[in-house]
Amino acid sequence: MKTLLQQHRYALGITLRRFLAQPFSSLSNLLVIALALAIPLLGASVLQSVQPVAREVSIQPELTLFLKIDIAPAERTGLADRIKTEHADLIESVRVVPREAALAELKAHPAWSNALAALPDNPLPDAIVATLRDADDIASQADLLARQWGQWPGVERVQLDSAWVQRLEALLRFGRIGLGLLALGVALVVLATVFNTVRMQALSQREEISVARLLGATESFVRRPFLYQGALTCTLAALMAIVLSALALRPLNRALFDLARSYDAEFILRLPPAGWLLTAILAIALLGALSARWSVTRSTHF
Known part of the structure; x- marks a missing residue:
């Protein structure tokens, strides 16, 4: 157990050193993934904020x-x-x-x-x-x-x-389906970005990996730093996406406040609950790790 923890600590240390060794490239990848993740996150914020309005009004015609x-x-x-x-x-x-x-x-x-x-x-x-x-x-x-x-x-x-309420419900259903398709597209973007990043990293360390294998390194020992790289990249990008979305909601809420006040109403766009965000971060981290595993498996057979 102690040996396994040391191996994971060693892999995490290598991953952090790789991030620091190429700060511009690492930051660029984080921004690309974060901006892609912020789009469905903002869409989820809008849907979550609109749904209580539909629930408060009876949909019985x-x-x-x-x-x-x-x-x-x-x-x-x-x-x-x-x-x-x-x-x-x-x-x-x-x-x-x-x-x-x-x-x-x-x-x-x-x-x-x-x-x-x-x-x-x-x-x-x-x-x-x-x-x-x-x-x-x-x-x-x-x-x-x-x-x-x-x-x-x-x-x-x-x-x-109540016809307008039914139209609102139909619009919300359409929005949920569209958000699901958008999230699927963003997942493909994350997969492609992490895959190419890990692939380039593996190819640039081709000789180092070959020497490590000659010295008896196992497949899991070679892959582990890349898995951490994919998971850590997606985790940091997800946190950046949450921050960017929160910043984007501020001007939107200021504009909505003036509009809602003209109708004697209150309407505020909020991020999804913390539990939802934590689940999303874990899912994105897992997606990054799986993409990294797929990439390193295909890129280290030499």
Whole structure:
């Protein structure tokens, strides 16, 4: 066990000396990998920050029927009962919003109170809000019901209130798939960069490796410094990518703060949690070690 630890310490020391012997080349490789890793990291930050917004809003579509101004209260109640009766299997709940209640709710909002106070009468119509049950084809069912109810007498217009939430969810799914493909492309960039770096290092030490083998060095003893080189390169690059991403989020958040404040909202882009980042660093380090092993195996058969 002591001998194995000494061998690993020796391999790590060789790796560090190689980094210091070629500082410009080492720093260039680190920057290339770090910039490549920062792109999906920023994408993950955006997705992670947007997802709570989608979770806070119900994705159950609500169909709002805006009724004609001159509709009688009995007709309004009849429409609500008709929805419950004819579509009981699709409807979660139905509630009637009288025009007086809608006006009172708007007047309670400071942004609308002054404007509504100047109006001579109530311009709002009665409304019926129907919440649909969860289903696999809920979007198509909502569209079908909206077209059907829009033709009923006494109905002025039907609005699908949660359609934008569904579009947001679809956009997030698209973003996750795109981020996965981007991460795959970045992984290939990391593989290629580490592979070529280790290959050039192995070829430049060709004679040293040959002498070591003549003296009885094993394959693992020859490969170990290169494995450390690949893992250490990717680990340092991942840490640099986190720092670069954190710096890039500062101007983005300043710009988003002004935009969100205009909508009386708060929205901040944050890096993924520490556990997620640690897992990513370990995965990238493993990827670098595997790439280095592949490269040194192909480059030291001479």
